[in-house]
Amino acid sequence: MAELRTEEMVLNMGPQHPSTHGVLRVELVVDGEVVVDAIPHIGYLHRCFEKHAEVMSYQQIVPYCDRMDYLGSMNNDHAYVLGVEKLLNIQVPQRVEYIRVIMAEFQRIASHLVSIGTYGLDIGAFTPFLFCFRDREMILDLFEMTCGARLLYNYMWPGGLSHDLPPGFVEKARAFIKHFRPAIKELNELLSYNEIFVKRTANVGVLPADIAINYGASGPTLRGSGVKWDLRKCEPYSVYDKFDWDIVVGTGEMGTLGDCWDRYMVKVWEIEQSLRIIEQALDTLPEGDVQAAIPKRVRPPVGEVYVRSESPRGELAYYIVSDGSQKPYRVKGRAPSFSNLSLLPEISRGYLIADMIAIIGSVDITLGDVDR
Amino acid sequence: MNANEIYDRIKNRFPDGVLEFKADAVVDPFVVVRPELIRDIAAFVSSDPDLKFDFLMSLSGMDFNDGNLGVVYHLSSIENRHRIVLKAKLPKADAQIPSVESVWKSANWHEREAFDLFGIVFQGHPDLRRILLPDDWEGHPLRKDYKAQEYYRGMKVPY
Amino acid sequence: MHNFITYYIGAGFWGSLVSSIIPLVFILPFALVAIWLELKISAHMQDRVGPMRTGKWHGWAQPLADVTKLIQKEDIIPAAADKALYILAPALVFVGAYAAYAAIPFSPAYIGSNINLGIFYIVAVSALVVIGILMAGWSSNNKWSLLGAMRTAAQLVSYEIPSSLAILAVVMVAGSLNLNDICAAQSGWFWNWFVFGKFPFLFITFIIYFIASLAETNRSPFDIPEAESELVAGYHTEYSGMRFAFFYLAEYANMFVVAAVAAVLFFGGWNSPFGTFLSGPVWGVFWLIGKGMVLVFIQIWLRWTLPRFRVDQLMYLSWKILTPFALVNIFAVGLWVVLRG
Numbered sequence: 005m006a007e008l009r010t011e012e013m014v015l016n017m018g019p020q021h022p023s024t025h026g027v028l029r030v031e032l033v034v035d036g037e038v039v040v041d042a043i044p045h046i047g048y049l050h051r052c053f054e055k056h057a058e059v060m061s062y063q064q065i066v067p068y069c070d071r072m073d074y075l076g077s078m079n080n081d082h083a084y085v086l087g088v089e090k091l092l093n094i095q096v097p098q099r100v101e102y103i104r105v106i107m108a109e110f111q112r113i114a115s116h117l118v119s120i121g122t123y124g125l126d127i128g129a130f131t132p133f134l135f136c137f138r139d140r141e142m143i144l145d146l147f148e149m150t151c152g153a154r155l156l157y158n159y160m161w162p163g164g165l166s167h168d169l170p171p172g173f174v175e176k177a178r179a180f181i182k183h184f185r186p187a188i189k190e191l192n193e194l195l196s197y198n199e200i201f202v203k204r205t206a207n208v209g210v211l212p213a214d215i216a217i218n219y220g221a222s223g224p225t226l227r228g229s230g231v232k233w234d235l236r237k238c239e240p241y242s243v244y245d246k247f248d249w250d251i252v253v254g255t256g257e258m259g260t261l262g263d264c265w266d267r268y269m270v271k272v273w274e275i276e277q278s279l280r281i282i283e284q285a286l287d288t289l290p291e292g293d294v295q296a297a298i299p300k301r302v303r304p305p306v307g308e309v310y311v312r313s314e315s316p317r318g319e320l321a322y323y324i325v326s327d328g329s330q331k332p333y334r335v336k337g338r339a340p341s342f343s344n345l346s347l348l349p350e351i352s353r354g355y356l357i358a359d360m361i362a363i364i365g366s367v368d369i370t371l372g373d374v375d376r
Numbered sequence: 377m378n379a380n381e382i383y384d385r386i387k388n389r390f391p392d393g394v395l396e397f398k399a400d401a402v403v404d405p406f407v408v409v410r411p412e413l414i415r416d417i418a419a420f421v422s423s424d425p426d427l428k429f430d431f432l433m434s435l436s437g438m439d440f441n442d443g444n445l446g447v448v449y450h451l452s453s454i455e456n457r458h459r460i461v462l463k464a465k466l467p468k469a470d471a472q473i474p475s476v477e478s479v480w481k482s483a484n485w486h487e488r489e490a491f492d493l494f495g496i497v498f499q500g501h502p503d504l505r506r507i508l509l510p511d512d513w514e515g516h517p518l519r520k521d522y523k524a525q526e527y528y529r530g531m532k533v534p535y
Numbered sequence: 536m537h538n539f540i541t542y543y544i545g546a547g548f549w550g551s552l553v554s555s556i557i558p559l560v561f562i563l564p565f566a567l568v569a570i571w572l573e574l575k576i577s578a579h580m581q582d583r584v585g586p587m588r589t590g591k592w593h594g595w596a597q598p599l600a601d602v603t604k605l606i607q608k609e610d611i612i613p614a615a616a617d618k619a620l621y622i623l624a625p626a627l628v629f630v631g632a633y634a635a636y637a638a639i640p641f642s643p644a645y646i647g648s649n650i651n652l653g654i655f656y657i658v659a660v661s662a663l664v665v666i667g668i669l670m671a672g673w674s675s676n677n678k679w680s681l682l683g684a685m686r687t688a689a690q691l692v693s694y695e696i697p698s699s700l701a702i703l704a705v706v707m708v709a710g711s712l713n714l715n716d717i718c719a720a721q722s723g724w725f726w727n728w729f730v731f732g733k734f735p736f737l738f739i740t741f742i743i744y745f746i747a748s749l750a751e752t753n754r755s756p757f758d759i760p761e762a763e764s765e766l767v768a769g770y771h772t773e774y775s776g777m778r779f780a781f782f783y784l785a786e787y788a789n790m791f792v793v794a795a796v797a798a799v800l801f802f803g804g805w806n807s808p809f810g811t812f813l814s815g816p817v818w819g820v821f822w823l824i825g826k827g828m829v830l831v832f833i834q835i836w837l838r839w840t841l842p843r844f845r846v847d848q849l850m851y852l853s854w855k856i857l858t859p860f861a862l863v864n865i866f867a868v869g870l871w872v873v874l875r876g
Contacts, residue, residue, distance in 0.1 A: 307402025
């Protein structure tokens with residue numbers, strides 16, 4: 005049997021494949037069902053963010069940031085406005101910071117819910133997907149109530165916010181948290197600790213910590229490998245240092261440290277941490293004006309800033325270079341999905357095609373983020 | 377370690393590799409290094425126990441609009457919790473720089489992106505292809521003197 | 536009823552035709568009802584309401600609308616497909632499912648063909664489905680379809696073994712391969728059903744059979760041949776319109792076949808659970824279909840709850856868990872039969 009000659013087959017996965025989470029194309033070299041090599045091809049969703057940014061004023065760029073990672077719009081805006089404010093050297097009122105953190109954490113939960121739900125879908129469990137979307141819908145309702153938009157908000161502006169919180173927001177947010185805590189438990193019973201689900205994801209796509217760091221992985225992908233690294237704690241920005249919460253890391257509980265299950269589970273645990281942050285922020289929300297510091301015309305001094313933030317997918321950073329004019333000289337978006345996706349070949353060799361789906365899903369990419 | 381100490385350490389190891397250090401820059405201090413030495417410097421800063429820059433956060437292409445292109449390396453150390461910015465300037469006519477892919481794998485795609493959008497050639501890169509744009513696209517859009525092509529496969533480009 | 540029909544129309548061509556069309560008259564409405572049930576059950580499991588508009592009352596006409604849509608759709612045959620096989624495949628798959636109905640005893644009075652090898656015939660004829668699926672996957676000239684087809688072949692062949700062994704255990708107890716005889720052997724109250732008899736061995740047999748039957752019908756959690764999130768619907772990716780509807784129909788027809796066989800083998804078939812209360816030829820139809828539907832409901836329930844297995848895990852389950860258990864089980868049942876009669 006050993007001499008049996010087999011031929012490798014090239015299998016084109018995507019760009020229209022239900023489990024590539026967008027227009028990703030992966031060229032799979034397979035031997036039977038075993039993946040010999042996987043070569044991601046990206047760029048199908050390239051919208052020239054960086055080129056656009058060069059011809060717009062600093063404020064006008066915010067809506068474009070929304071569209072980078074369309075599942076984490078608030079986090080994108082947050083990072084960008086932090087960068088511009090750092091460059092301008094302006095201090096924003098505490099209330100603004102608090103509201104931003106609340107929004108960013110809600111967005112993180114919403115984004116993780118999509119990620120968890122679609123991951124269940126990839127593995128073949130349809131029902132958790134809809135449970136997740138039901139809860140995400142409530143978060144979107146909160147966003148809609150605040151700024152009128154459900155996906156792309158343009159809510160955070162350099163120096164402030166477009167609107168203050170509407171009346172009733174805090175109560176509604178608390179009601180959501182009260183409803184949502186048991187929902188996580190339900191999700192865990194239905195999916196996370198499901199025997200088949202664990203079998204499908206544990207010991208699959210194992211990513212050792214050193215390789216993860218070397219590939220520039222961040223966010224749940226890095227933490228799933230057991231690295232205690234979260235920018236909200238390690239390089240605190242905004243008001244994250246005022247809240248009491250923990251960095252969750254993969255434990256290798258079901259299999260090997262850094263497998264798909266760990267990467268998945270980190271997201272579930274992170275949702276709980278985000279709820280903790282939101283609760284504290286709601287409790288201590290200061291009063292004040294949210295538009296006081298918004299400059300009419302933005303002309304940062306000549307200089308550059310590289311601002312890092314923790315988006316749902318990992319380290320989202322903007323490298324903003326100013327030449328002193330009203331338009332930035334260069335804006336580079338350092339997208340977490342971009343680096344996370346680049347390690348796909350590394351962790352998918354030798355697994356089956358079915359595992360490939362599990363691996364892509366667990367790395368949790370948004371193609372808008374990858375291609376910008 | 378702060379930027380000054382990091383600079384001293386690199387300067388000690390590569391006396392003629394460092395061209396400029398701007399400690400009072402708005403907002404991040406940066407070190408300008410000689411492009412030919414970038415791979416050696418990268419290998420040094422990533423392995424030196426005091427520096428230990430194990431995390432290449434970002435690698436960006438730049439067009440300085442003075443006849444030079446550039447590559448900006450944003451480095452961070454997960455272990456030592458410090459960061460530094462390295463810059464290398466390359467003449468636009470012959471924009472070549474050694475690849476740091478062998479040091480940080482994350483550079484692989486970032487260098488492809490810089491090649492795609494700026495036309496910077498990374499010597500020794502294992503797979504230097506366009507990444508975001510189509511393979512048969514003409515020109516490198518983020519260069520400041522870029523002019524979009526008239527037609528791409530029969531489709532009008534400037535709108 | 537078969538006798539009744541042949542008595543009036545004669546045993547010739549027309550008699551056989553009418554007799555064989557009756558299951559078809561059942562399958563088509565059943566498929567529609569099952570599709571509607573699947574839509575509604577899944578919806579309610581997922582905090583939704585499902586179709587509510589088509590046909591006013593809880594969207595009862597949704598499957599009808601779907602079928603109408605499928606009939607109207609353009610029938611696309613890929614340019615590089617193997618045309619003859621491509622056209623033949625859905626028919627073959629449906630024939631495999633449909634032919635099995637011939638031996639299902641719907642009531643003491645009606646069985647398509649009361650042959651002595653009833654259950655054996657059903658197992659044999661169901662294997663046609665494999666050939667149809669292989670043909671579909673191969674002829675589509677699509678790598679994903681081919682992968683799906685290969686998975687199906689491996690899966691169905693593997694799972695036929697535990698399922699046949701499970702059937703064999705029942706046959707040993709009943710002493711007959713004729714499904715009517717097997718039903719008759721379970722008459723009386725529901726504790727005479729085989730699922731409760733020779734406890735726990737036949738109960739284990741039922742579990743083995745049910746799991747294997749899920750795999751044989753390509754239902755979740757064993758739907759890896761289709762696996763829409765991996766193989767993009769597998770062997771029927773390239774099919775459209777009516778030919779796709781045939782695969783769809785065959786799937787639901789198959790679901791009922793395995794449910795009906797399970798009902799006959801383990802739940803008394805057309806017997807009433809309450810002795811002679813509500814029993815008889817007409818009530819027999821009700822009981823068999825009712826029992827079948829309960830099992831179909833469980834199939835739907837499982838589909839919307841469980842994630843999907845991986846190919847190797849599926850094989851592992853079949854060869855290393857179900858087959859050895861089934862073998863031990865047969866031995867135990869045999870011992871019981873020999874020792875206790």
